Each structure stands twice: as structure tokens, then as C-alpha cells.
Amino acid sequence: MEKLEFARARETMAHEKLENGLHVFVFPKPEFQKGYAFFATNYGGMDMRFRLDGEWHDTPAGVAHYLEHKMFDTKEGNALQQLAANGASPNAFTSNAITGYYFESTEKFEENLKILLSFVSVPYFTKESVDKEQGIIGQEIGMIEDDPDWKVFTNLMSALYRHHPIRVSVAGSVESISHITAETLYACHKAFYDPANMVLCVAGNVDPARICAAAREILPTQAGPIAEKDYGPAEPETAAEHLKEERMAVSSPIFQLGYKGDAPERGEKGMRQQLLGELACEVLLGNSTPLYARLYREGLINRNFSYGYDDAPGCAFLAAGGESRDPEAVRDAVEAEARRIDREGVDPALWERVKKGVYGGKMRGLNSFENLCIGQAQSFFGGWDFLRFPEVFAGIRKSEVEALIARWVVPERTALSVVRPGEAQA
Amino acid sequence: MLTVTRKELWPGVGLTAVHTTKFKSSAMSVTLLTPLSRENAGPNALIPAVLRRGTAAHPDMESLSAALDELYGGTIEPAVRKKGETQCIGFVASFLDDAYTLNGEQILEQAARLLGELLLAPYTQNGAFCPDYTAGEKANLIDRIRGQVNDKRSYAVQRLTQEMCRDEAFGVDKLGDEETVAAVTPESLWRRYQALLREAAVEVYYCGSAQPERVEAALRDALAALPESTDRCRPECEVLAHAGREIRLVEEPMEVSQGKLSLGFRTGGLTCRSEEYPALTMCNAIFGGTTLSKLFRNVRERLSLCYYASSMMEKQKGLLMVSSGIEFDKYQTARDEILAQLEAIRRGEIEDWELEGARRTLISGHRTTLDSQGRQEEFWLGQAAAGLDTDIETLCAQFETVTREQVAAAAQKLELDTIYFLKGKEG
Numbered sequence: 001m002e003k004l005e006f007a008r009a010r011e012t013m014a015h016e017k018l019e020n021g022l023h024v025f026v027f028p029k030p031e032f033q034k035g036y037a038f039f040a041t042n043y044g045g046m047d048m049r050f051r052l053d054g055e056w057h058d059t060p061a062g063v064a065h066y067l068e069h070k071m072f073d074t075k076e077g078n079a080l081q082q083l084a085a086n087g088a089s090p091n092a093f094t095s096n097a098i099t100g101y102y103f104e105s106t107e108k109f110e111e112n113l114k115i116l117l118s119f120v121s122v123p124y125f126t127k128e129s130v131d132k133e134q135g136i137i138g139q140e141i142g143m144i145e146d147d148p149d150w151k152v153f154t155n156l157m158s159a160l161y162r163h164h165p166i167r168v169s170v171a172g173s174v175e176s177i178s179h180i181t182a183e184t185l186y187a188c189h190k191a192f193y194d195p196a197n198m199v200l201c202v203a204g205n206v207d208p209a210r211i212c213a214a215a216r217e218i219l220p221t222q223a224g225p226i227a228e229k230d231y232g233p234a235e236p237e238t239a240a241e242h243l244k245e246e247r248m249a250v251s252s253p254i255f256q257l258g259y260k261g262d263a264p265e266r267g268e269k270g271m272r273q274q275l276l277g278e279l280a281c282e283v284l285l286g287n288s289t290p291l292y293a294r295l296y297r298e299g300l301i302n303r304n305f306s307y308g309y310d311d312a313p314g315c316a317f318l319a320a321g322g323e324s325r326d327p328e329a330v331r332d333a334v335e336a337e338a339r340r341i342d343r344e345g346v347d348p349a350l351w352e353r354v355k356k357g358v359y360g361g362k363m364r365g366l367n368s369f370e371n372l373c374i375g376q377a378q379s380f381f382g383g384w385d386f387l388r389f390p391e392v393f394a395g396i397r398k399s400e401v402e403a404l405i406a407r408w409v410v411p412e413r414t415a416l417s418v419v420r421p422g423e424a425q426a
Numbered sequence: 427m428l429t430v431t432r433k434e435l436w437p438g439v440g441l442t443a444v445h446t447t448k449f450k451s452s453a454m455s456v457t458l459l460t461p462l463s464r465e466n467a468g469p470n471a472l473i474p475a476v477l478r479r480g481t482a483a484h485p486d487m488e489s490l491s492a493a494l495d496e497l498y499g500g501t502i503e504p505a506v507r508k509k510g511e512t513q514c515i516g517f518v519a520s521f522l523d524d525a526y527t528l529n530g531e532q533i534l535e536q537a538a539r540l541l542g543e544l545l546l547a548p549y550t551q552n553g554a555f556c557p558d559y560t561a562g563e564k565a566n567l568i569d570r571i572r573g574q575v576n577d578k579r580s581y582a583v584q585r586l587t588q589e590m591c592r593d594e595a596f597g598v599d600k601l602g603d604e605e606t607v608a609a610v611t612p613e614s615l616w617r618r619y620q621a622l623l624r625e626a627a628v629e630v631y632y633c634g635s636a637q638p639e640r641v642e643a644a645l646r647d648a649l650a651a652l653p654e655s656t657d658r659c660r661p662e663c664e665v666l667a668h669a670g671r672e673i674r675l676v677e678e679p680m681e682v683s684q685g686k687l688s689l690g691f692r693t694g695g696l697t698c699r700s701e702e703y704p705a706l707t708m709c710n711a712i713f714g715g716t717t718l719s720k721l722f723r724n725v726r727e728r729l730s731l732c733y734y735a736s737s738m739m740e741k742q743k744g745l746l747m748v749s750s751g752i753e754f755d756k757y758q759t760a761r762d763e764i765l766a767q768l769e770a771i772r773r774g775e776i777e778d779w780e781l782e783g784a785r786r787t788l789i790s791g792h793r794t795t796l797d798s799q800g801r802q803e804e805f806w807l808g809q810a811a812a813g814l815d816t817d818i819e820t821l822c823a824q825f826e827t828v829t830r831e832q833v834a835a836a837a838q839k840l841e842l843d844t845i846y847f848l849k850g851k852e853g
Contacts, residue, residue, distance in 0.1 A: 009450075010525065031428075031448040033793040084717055085779075087786045106790040288491045353495040360498025360522035364451040367799075394528060 001208060008390035009366060013376070014208035021196025021223035024215055025376050026208035029369070035109040035204025036369035039120050040100035040377045042199075043192035045170030046312060047097075050227040052191045057227075059188060060179040062137070062172015065094040067185050069133055070125055071101070079119035088112045094170055096312045098381065100374060109206060110214055117200075117218040123189045125182040138174045148250045152419045156256040156319060159241040159415035163232045164315050191227035195219050199380050201373035231314045235263070239415040247422035255327035257334065260413040261309075261316035261404075266383040268392060270311075275393050277309025277318055279401045282354045283346045284337060284409065285320055291337045300324050300333070318408060327418050338409035341402060351398045359393055428796060430806075430817060431638040435630065435646055438658025442806045443641045444633035444799075452523050452534060452634025453799035455505070456545055456649070457516035458626035459811060461661040462508065462595045468602025469610050469618045470515050472560075472567050474504030476615065478517070479559040480549035497537055498522035502544060508600035509811035510663035510742030514629075515622075517544055518803065523635050534636050535644045542648030546623070554616035564607055571601050579734070582686035582848050583749050589676045590690040590844035594664055596743050624653050627660045629810045633799045660813060665744045667695030669843035677847045684733060686848040687760055689748040694839030698741035698812050702839075704824040705832035706746075709840075710739045711784035712833060713771055714748055718783045720767040721748070731760045742812050746840055754850050761845070774834040781830055789822045 001016040014026040048059050071092070072079045083090040088105035101120050105112050144150045150169075158167045171177075202211050239260050261277065264270040285291050285307060295301045307320035324330050365371050372386070379386040428446040435441050460470060484490045494500045500521035507514040521537045549556055575581050584599060591597035630649070632641045669692045696706045714721035714737030721735040733751035740747070752760045770776075795801040795818055809815060 008526070029448070031446070032797050034790075034797050085783065087783075087790045104794075106793050107786060288488065288495050293488045353492060356497075356528070357495035357499030359528060360500065360526075363498075363522055363526045364520065366450050 001212065004385065006385075006387035006390075008394070009363070009387045011366070011387050013385070013387060016208070016212050018195065018212065018215060018219075019222075020220055021194070022215060022219060023199050023380060024208075024212050025199070025201045025380070026206060026211050027201075027203040027369075027372055028206060028208065029203055030205050032205055034104050034106045034369070035202065035206055036102065036104045036373055037113050037116055038100055038102040038201045038370075038373035038377055039116055040098050040199055040201075040374075041192050042097070042197050042381045043099055043188075044095050044097040044312075045168065046165035046231065047192070047229050048165055048168070049230040049232075050191055051230070052187075052225065052227040056230075057187065057191070059184060060172060061168045061176040062141075062170070063177075063180055063184060063188055064099055065171050066133065066137060066177055066180050067188055068092050068094045068099050068101075069137060070130065070185055071120055071123070073124055073129055074119050074122070075124050079115055082115055083112055086112050086115075090116070096166055096170060098378065100377065102370070102373070104369070109204065110210060113202070113211065113214050114218050117215060121193065121195075121219050123186060123193070125185050127182055130180065130182045130185065134177060134180075137171065137177055141171050141174055141177070144169075144171060148248045148254055148419045151246060151248060152254050152256045152321065152417050153319075155244045155246060155419075156258045156415060156417035159244040159417055160239050160258050160260045160317055161235060161315065162240040164235050165231055166312055166315050190224075194224040194226055196223035197226045199377045201376045203369040203372050235315060237262075238412045242411075242415055244415065244417045246419050248419050250419055250421050252323050252325060253327055253418055253420045254321065254323050255330070255419075256319055256321035256417045257327070257331050258415045258417070259318040259408045260415070261311070261318060261408050263314050264311045264316050264382070268384045268388065270382045271379065271384045271389060272392055272396070273316065274309055274311065275389065275396060276401055276404050277311075277316065278358060279354065279396065280404045280408070281307045281309060281318055281320065282358055283350060283401060284341065284405055285334055286354060288353060288357070289350065291333060295330060295333060300326060300330050327416060331414065331416050334409065335411065335414070338405050342406050345402055346398055348398070355396075359390070362389065362393070432815060433638070433642060435642070435649070436652070436654070437656055439628040439630065439649070439652065440810060441630045441632070441642060441645060442810070443638040444802060445635070445638060446633065447525075447635045449634065449799055450523055450526055451520050451799065452537075452632065452636065453803055454519040454521070454537065454541055455516060455629075455631045455803050455807070456541055457505070457514045457629045457631075457807060458622050459512050459514055459629060459661060460622060460626045462511045462513045462598045462600075464598050464603075465606065466602075466618065467513055467598050467600065468567070468606035469615055470513055470622065471506045471601045472563055472607060472610060472615060473619050473622065474506065474515050474517060475563040475567060476555050476559050477544055477548050478502070478504045479563065480556070481543045482547045482549055483543060485549045493540060497533055497540065498527060500533070500537055502541060506600050507807070509808050510740070511595040512661040512663070512811045513600060514807060514811065517541060518800075520799070525635060534634070534640065535647070538644040538648035542651070546649070546651040551612075555612040555619070557612045560610065560612045560615060564610055567601065567607050568604055571599075571604050571607065574599075574601075578682060578684070578686055578848060579749065579751065582688045582846060583747060585676070585678065585848070586688040586690050586747060586844060586846035589674070589846055590745075594666065596664075596740075624655045625657050625659075627658045628652065629807055631803050631806060633802055660811070663742045663812075665695060665697055666692055667744070668692055669841035673842050674844045675847070676844065677849055679849055679851050681851055682848060683850070685752045685754045685757065685850065687750045687752050687757065688846040689761070689764060689842060690844045690846070691746040691748075691840040692843050693744040693746055694841060695744060696836065696839055697744040698814060702832065702836055703741070704821070705828050705836040707739065707788060708781075708784055708825065708828045709771060709833045709836040710737055710746060711788055712776055712780055713737050713768060713837070716784060716787045718780065718787065720770065720780070721750075721764065724767055725750070725760065725763050729763060731756055731763055735764065741808075757847060757849070765842070768837060768840065771837040772834055774830055776830050776833060781833070785825055785828065788825050792818050792822050792825075
């Protein structure tokens with residue numbers, strides 16, 4: 001087992017690659033009462049088309065999320081209740097790129113860890129239970145489709161991208177999930193839930209060797225084949241559409257403004273782009289910029305305004321949004337500010353301030369085991385170590401951020417999604 | 427190791443300093459403790475929000491957020507809370523711990539100074555609060571008060587509290603009411619603020635890597651402008667041991683699709699000061715405090731009578747409240763079943779695993795408080811408001827020894843006082 005030290009974050013991370021291909025990362029935290037475990041597969045909502053054993057599979061939208069729901073079923077009953085009875089609070093999520101299962105507990109940590117490893121690695125589906133889930137997930141889909149924030153964001157994705165599967169909602173639609181059967185779920189589990197396609201991250205007052213021992217005891221001993229994914233043809237740099245509007249029952253217009261970025265590279269370059277993207281948002285339209293103050297004063301944005309960088313394999317973007325009586329005016333003001341930054345550069349005092357602010361916020365975020373473990377899992381799939389961020393961050397120059405703004409925040413790469421008050425169109 | 431130091435900075439101004447290196451941030455808060463009253467609750471709740479808009483040195487939100495960025499993206503948020511019959515108003519802050527700054531800067535002193543500045547050196551116009559900020563925050567607070575009805579689950583508990591304690595200070599909401607807030611002027615708010623600074627007991631909290639001596643020095647310096655006063659007294663909390671002679675039923679019709687049934691019990695005088703407190707806490711956990719509880723398993727899961735059913739305690743006031751969501755026509759059945767579950771506890775019908783499950787959940791919940799700076803702050807503020815200094819480990823040790831008989835005895839003390847039912851408009 002190797003031990004990695006991260007000087008700025010003052011953290012130690014133990015790492016081992018097991019014989020079955022699973023990577024295990026452990027953050028020993030002897031001063032803490034609780035332990036947290038995160039077990040994830042490199043498989044999410046966008047991995048609908050894949051090749052396994054030489055054969056291409058096209059699976060329905062929403063299948064990764066559906067699978068996540070059904071994984072908690074075990075031959076003996078339900079893993080949720082088993083964990084709850086041990087005082088653990090378990091849960092799971094499916095994002096575009098990954099599916100993760102986790103729990104937190106103060107007692108019987110190893111026993112709980114074995115339950116987690118077992119229910120995620122051993123599929124158990126029956127026709128009845130899969131059919132029953134149609135209704136439950138169907139209701140969940142109905143609920144999110146009524147949510148204007150979800151709608152405005154989903155519309156932004158389909159405006160920015162022509163064919164990348166990030167356009168498709170992770171949960172799928174009532175229609176798409178109706179095609180899911182127990183066989184579909186078994187096939188997807190086989191394709192992606194192999195230890196060699198997964199990662200286990202644990203933080204807490206634990207012994208790394210015992211975590212690895214538990215994984216060896218419960219999981220398959222050999223690595224299996226891993227499916228090859230297909231995201232379709234490469235995306236052009238420009239946005240597919242520049243404006244997307246819809247009407248829903250909202251009290252004032254809500255919007256999401258997006259800028260299509262370059263697909264992230266694997267390794268630390270990918271992390272660097274993430275940090276650059278976050279800083280670009282902060283100096284362009286962040287809380288302490290003159291632009292933000294002006295938009296706020298003019299009533300064009302309010303406290304709900306938020307922004308950030310996000311990426312997934314094959315795509316990256318900046319997005320900013322909230323409520324506004326005039327979203328087009330916000331878009332135009334951001335565009336004008338980007339051109340001003342092209343000409344004059346970012347104010348050096350603002351740059352220093354923002355850099356400190358972002359650094360402190362990210363560092364404080366490491367208090368959270370969840371953040372630490374999920375961050376490491378995602379970074380691992382992206383080819384870097386999460387806790388390296390402070391070192392990379394310290395080396396970022398103002399000119400790099402200015403260059404990113406000049407390249408991404410341009411009309412060709414811009415899309416605006418708006419949900420206006422009114423009757424929804426059937 | 428985590429050590430807790432309690433200290434009086436000045437008469438009526440207490441400091442709780444938790445020393446630990448396990449976090450990457452340091453947490454700080456300053457809270458004014460004042461008696462909850464119908465007249466003052468609204469204006470009091472408004473004060474931290476208006477203060478947060480600007481100080482003499484940082485007169486607007488832009489300059490405040492620039493100052494916070496300089497302190498590595500620290501946060502200082504206005505907070506209004508209710509602990510028993512004490513209204514707690516002030517600020518809760520989080521900063522990067524000194525050990526993690528890029529250039530070895532020390533943040534604690536500067537952060538404490540900014541916190542003190544927000545509380546004690548506001549931006550003023552003509553010797554009072556700025557009319558613009560006052561008007562803006564009045565509108566925000568009124569929106570928040572009106573918005574309380576949106577979350578029917580918490581609204582039903584709030585209404586139960588109002589009805590059951592209509593003649594007690596506890597019946598007043600922590601945000602006050604719309605009328606008293608609407609009547610506020612920059613001058614009247616300024617007078618209220620001055621009175622609070624003189625009369626309120628003050629609780630200061632720190633959790634982080636700095637030694638208690640350094641914390642004390644930084645906070646003494648930051649709060650030096652607090653007026654000298656010998657009138658700072660900790661608010662009392664009136665405890666009514668028994669329910670009224672008859673159970674009071676309050677029904678409220680509203681355009682809702684799901685009914686809300688809330689039941690309020692008096693605890694026979696048991697509070698966090700009583701020897702039986704650990705048993706009462708266990709009783710609450712077994713009755714409706716966890717997902718293993720009788721209400722959750724029987725009323726919700728087995729009988730499907732409720733969409734949710736849980737119970738909670740007000741430890742200082744000596745109340746236990748059940749909150750549930752039901753179909754309108756299930757009122758009688760749900761009510762009977764909830765009370766039947768309580769009867770079972772009174773008779774000592776508690777399985778071994780129920781008793782142990784509740785004990786483990788409670789102990790685990792208390793222990794993980796030590797893993798969060800925010801939850802520790804909340805815990806110590808609650809202890810300070812109640813005038814207690816029992817720490818978390820001591821409480822956990824007490825839970826270890828509670829017996830089935832003690833739980834049953836605590837349950838026997840519960841007296842149903844008021845029922846609140848939020849029902850549909852038709853029928």
C-alpha cells in the first residue's frame with residue numbers, strides 16, 4: 001500500500017490497487033468519530049451506448065439511474081434497512097458520468113462497509129420489482145419535469161450541445177424508462193460494475209489495511225472485461241442554438257447563461273481547466289466583481305444568482321443563472337465585460353482577492369468527508385489526485401484566466417436558456 | 427484532542443472556546459440572548475439582517491464581500507434562533523484556519539475584528555440605521571414570515587406551538603410577526619439595537635486551532651465597544667408541567683391536498699435540567715425520533731396511515747410534539763394510533779432492539795456533533811441558553827445507562843395538551 005502526503009492540504013492518503021483492479025483510497029482521520037465510505041462506478045447517465053464482448057448496446061435514457069435505485073434490493077430484502085438498523089445513513093446518486101453509493105456511521109463501520117460492497121456488487125432483480133420501480137421513478141421524473149430550475153438547465157444543455165449525451169436527462173423520461181427490463185439492468189451491471197471500473201474511497205478513524213481486506217473478502221477476485229463507451233461524433237466549438245425559451249408557472253423569468261468550453265483533457269490538465277473555469281467565473285461575474293454589483297443594483301439579478309464551471313468526459317462549460325426580469329440584458333452585459341477584460345485585463349487587486357477567496361472556500365470544503373471522497377473518486381476517473389488542487393491552484397496565473405475568457409466567452413459559444421412566466425405549452 | 431474552555435469576558439458575556447486541529451476552518455459566532463416577546467421578536471430578528479448590509483468602515487455589501495475575500499473567502503451570516511423562551515440573534519462565521527493560508531497570514535484576529543465591526547459599528551445615517559437598508563430588510567423579513575405557510579409540515583408545528591403556548595412567551599415565533607416588523611422605523615430599530623447591546627446576555631463561540639488565550643485576546647479586542655453593563659441577564663424559561671384540564675382541538679381549513687396532524691404534549695415538568703432528561707430523550711427517540719421508531723415503523727410503514735410521522739422535543743420548555751401528514755378522513759384513526767403507540771411505551775412494551783437501536787442512534791448522533799463545527803456551536807449555544815455546562819461525552823454516558831423502566835416512566839409523564847389539524851377546504 002502506498003502512502004501519499006499532500007503538503008498544503010495537510011492530508012495523507014493511502015492507496016492500493018487490488019488484484020481485481022479496484023483502486024482503494026483511504027483518508028485516515030483519527031480525530032473523527034464518524035467514518036464515511038463512497039463506492040462508485042465510472043458509469044453514469046450519459047453512458048447509454050457501449051460495446052461489451054464485441055457487441056454494441058444502445059440502452060434507454062435513464063438506465064444508470066434506474067439501476068442505482070434497484071441495486072439496494074438484495075435477496076434477503078433491502079440493504080437500506082440493513083444499514084439503517086446499524087445506525088448508518090446510506091444513500092446513492094447518479095450523475096452524468098458516475099454512479100456512487102455511500103454511507104456514514106460511527107459504529108460497526110467495517111460491517112456496514114461489507115454490506116455496501118456486497119449490495120453494489122451483487123445484482124438481484126426480479127421482473128416484479130423492476131416493474132414496480134417504473135411507477136416510483138416515473139413519479140420522480142414527473143416531479144423534476146415540473147421543476148423550472150431543472151427545465152432551464154436541461155434546455156441549456158440541449159442548446160449548447162448538438163449530440164453529446166449530456167443533453168439527455170440522467171433520469172430519462174417516462175417513455176424511455178418503460179423499455180427497461182431486468183435483463184437491461186443485468187447487462188449494464190455486467191458492463192460497468194466490475195471492480196476494475198470502480199473506486200472505493202473511505203475517510204474516518206479507520207485502518208487502511210482493514211478496508212482493503214474487507215474489499216478483498218466481499219468483491220470478485222478477478223477483473224472482468226469493461227465496456228467501451230461511445231459519446232458520438234466530436235462536438236464543434238460553437239453552441240448548437242443561441243437562445244431557447246419556454247413558458248412555465250414561475251413568478252418571474254429564470255435563466256441559465258452558458259458558454260461552451262473545450263473538452264477536458266485527462267490528468268492534471270483537466271483539474272487545471274476546472275480551476276481556471278471557476279476563477280474565470282469569479283473575475284467575470286462573481287460576487288465581488290463590479291459587474292455583479294451593477295447588475296444587482298439595477299435589479300437585473302438578485303441573491304439567487306449563481307455560477308460555476310462543470311465538465312464531464314467530452315464536454316465542459318461555464319454556466320450562470322438565476323432570476324431576472326431581463327435575461328438578454330444580463331447576457332449582453334457579460335459579453336461586454338468579457339470584451340473589456342480582453343482589452344484591459346482583470347484588475348490585479350480583484351484577482352488577488354478572488355484567488356484568496358476561492359482558495360479558502362475550496363480548502364474549507366475539505367472538512368467534509370463526502371466532498372473529500374466524492375472529489376477523489378471523480379478525480380481518479382479523470383486521471384488525477386483530488387488533493388493536488390492546492391499546489392496547482394497556487395501556480396495559476398491571471399493571464400491564463402484571461403485567455404480562457406477570451407476564448408470561451410464569445411457569442412458563437414454562448415447559449416441562453418429562459419423559462420418565462422405563463423402557461424406551459426402542451 | 428478536543429478541549430472546551432468556558433470563560434466570562436465581561437459580566438454577562440461568555441466565551442466558549444473549543445480547541446481542536448481536526449478542521450481546516452475556524453468557526454466563530456456572537457449571539458445576543460434576549461427574552462422572546464411578542465413586541466420585540468420582529469424588530470430583534472431584523473437587526474442582524476440590517477447590520478449585515480454595511481458597517482462604518484465597509485458601508486455596502488460590495489466592500490464587505492471584498493473584505494471577506496481578503497480573509498480567504500470567509501463567511502459571516504446573520505442568524506436568528508429560538509432556544510426555549512430565549513431569542514438568539516447574531517452572526518455565525520466560518521474562516522479558513524491559519525494553518526492553511528497561502529502566505530502564512532493569520533486570519534483569526536482580522537476575522538474577529540470584522541465580526542465585532544458588524545455587530546458594533548454599523549453604517550448609520552442621521553444617528554440611526556440607514557433607511558434604505560432598513561426598508562430592504564423589512565421587506566425581506568416580511569417575505570420570510572409570509573413564506574412560512576409554504577412549508578406545511580413546519581407550519582403545522584409552528585401553529586401547534588402558537589396555539590398550545592398562546593399565553594406563554596414560547597408561543598411567539600423566532601421571526602416575530604408581520605405587524606411589528608412593518609411598524610419598524612430606522613429610529614425605532616436603532617433604539618431597540620441600543621437596548622439589546624446594553625441588556626442582552628452575550629455568547630461568543632470559537633472552534634479551531636488557536637489556543638484559548640489567543641482567542642480570548644482577539645475577541646476581547648474585537649468586542650471592546652460593547653457597552654459596559656451590569657444588566658445583562660440570561661432569559662428564563664417558564665415551564666408548565668401539566669396540560670390543561672381538557673384537550674384542546676384546533677382545526678384550520680386551507681387549500682391543501684394533504685392534511686397535517688400535530689399533537690402537543692407537556693412533559694410533566696421534565697426538561698433538560700431534570701435527572702430524567704436522558705430517559706425522556708430516549709422515550710422521544712423510541713416514540714418518533716428516528717426511522718426505527720414506533721411512529722415511523724407502525725403508523726407510517728405498517729399501517730400506511732401517514733405520509734410521515736415523527737416526534738421532537740423542546741428540551742428547555744418541556745414539550746414533546748408529534749408531527750404527521752395524513753389523508754383528511756384518517757384524522758381519528760391516525761390520532762388513535764399515535765396515542766396507542768405512546769400507550770405501548772407507557773406499558774413498557776419496548777423490544778430490546780428498539781431500546782438499543784434508539785440508544786445507539788442517540789449516542790452516534792451526539793458523537794458526530796463533535797465532527798462538525800456548526801453543530802457544536804448549536805449545541806453549546808443551547809447549553810448556554812439553558813444555563814447548563816454538561817458536555818457531549820457526559821450526555822452519551824447518561825444514555826448508556828437508561829433502562830426500559832425509566833423510558834416507560836418518562837412516557838407516563840406525558841400529557842396531551844393541544845391537537846392541531848390542518849385540513850382541506852371541502853368536507
